[in-house]
Amino acid sequence: MKKAWILILSLCFALVIAGCSSGASGKDDGELTIAWLPNESGADMGEAREEIGKAIEEATGQKVKHQTTTDYIVAIEAIANGKADLAFLGAQGYIEANEKNKKVEPLVVSSGESGTLEDAIYHSWLTVKKGNEQEYEKGGEYTIDGIKGKRFSFVSNSSTSGFQVPSTEIGKHFSEKGEDLAPEDLMEGGEGKFFSEVLFGGSHQGSAVNLLTEKADAAAFCDTCVANYVELEEGKANEAGSVYKVKEGAAEPFQNLAGEQFTLFSVTPVLNAPIVINSENVDEEAKQKILDTLTSEETKNNEKIFVPEGSETSGLFEKASGKEQFVKVEDKWFNPIRELQKK
Structure with missing residues (x-):
């Protein structure tokens, strides 16, 4: 009986330690946090943020939380240290976050009028x-x-x-x-x-x-x-x-x-600025689901995300040609911005 109690107490202690470790990592199972730069953190952008959040919730089954900021560094640090799972950053902000943590990867950027990266x-x-x-x-x-x-x-x-x-x-x-x-x-x-x-x-x-x-x-x-x-x-x-x-x-x-x-x-x-992801927090399956939903026709045609010309809606992206959409992007696409730092 004494040995049984010792075993039970040991298991309880292990669970407590595991729980503390999980909390310290900044991860929250069942929830995804998106960090936004100050430019996109205003109340007038709230509906557009929510639409992107809804699309990701439906794709992953995970609740999305929005972290608005008043300082670039807060958003960059949040995605780099794992307090945020995704972020919408400028190219320079992405490069800084990636230098801090190689698990921060670009996912998509909004295209140009051609619908491709050529004029993004x-x-x-x-x-x-x-x-x-x-x-x-x-x-x-x-x-x-x-x-x-x-x-x-x-x-x-x-x-x-x-x-x-x-x-x-x-x-x-x-x-x-x-x-x-x-x-x-x-x-x-x-x-x-x-x-x-x-x-x-x-x-x-x-x-x-x-x-x-x-x-x-x-x-x-x-x-x-x-x-x-x-x-x-x-x-x-x-x-x-x-x-x-x-x-x-x-x-x-x-x-x-x-x-x-x-x-x-x-x-x-x-x-153009990327939506980036911390692949240490988000597994490959969830990452693919997010990529698929962001690059889908449904997202492309969402007028609260890609706003048609003349609309009164305050969206994140303008839709001039009708071809604008999110396009998958790789790290090397941002090398021209890296080169600026060497000049």
């Missing part, structure tokens, strides 16, 4: 408030020469289109003029620095607001992240010299900025 791009903008664009014009063309010495707003140093791409562009342009600039040289402003002041908006929306409220003289942010809040006023989409204005009734943080305008003075194509 968005655009990094350098912008100035309407009325100040003459400082960035020379000989009838736009140039970034006038940016030196200005108060400048980036998004986050973990943002692809809001820091990595524009900082590389600025560094390359001014290196041709004899200045040796690395991205880290552009992260702080002040006396003796390239910029007089450097701000980080925390999101693309935040960087745009820094510009429009005149906290910054010029700013970097991307087209897709502000598409729900602004509309083309003059020129052609994604061309230097074109003017955009904040829509009437625009959601937070643009709710008090309707009618405010800004001009593009530099536009650079950027690889």
Whole structure:
């Protein structure tokens, strides 16, 4: 009898230890957590987030929990350390998470109008408030020469289109003029620095607001992240010299900025952002089910995820041609962004 009690107590102790170990890993059986960057964490994106969550729930039979954030690093760390199972990150954010944990893998990106990876791009903008664009014009063309010495707003140093791409562009342009600039040289402003002041908006929306409220003289942010809040006023989409204005009734943080305008003075194509997965948390069977549902016709035709032109819905992706969809992507597709870090 004594031996039996000892055996029972030993088994109970083992179960307690196993339970503690499971909790420490950050995994939660029966539940999948998706981490979202600040750009996609706003209330106006809630319906689109929920639609993706519903699709994954139906495919896997697991409840989906959404982790919204106010900081790029929080989302990157969540997927890298296993607190999140999936995440929607920029290319740079994915690369940083993958460097921290090789089990973080890209799953899909949204395609271009062709429905393939060939034109799966968005655009990094350098912008100035309407009325100040003459400082960035020379000989009838736009140039970034006038940016030196200005108060400048980036998004986050973990943002692809809001820091990595524009900082590389600025560094390359001014290196041709004899200045040796690395991205880290552009992260702080002040006396003796390239910029007089450097701000980080925390999101693309935040960087745009820094510009429009005149906290910054010029700013970097991307087209897709502000598409729900602004509309083309003059020129052609994604061309230097074109003017955009904040829509009437625009959601937070643009709710008090309707009618405010800004001009593009530099536009650079950027690889689309991936949905990534932590394969240490998600087994191969569940991963395949998630991939299958995201790349399905049903998801492609979900107008709350891929929003048709002219729709009032605030979605994550625009549908211009009708062919836009999620496409499977491999790690090597992001090598051009890795190469930027070497320049």
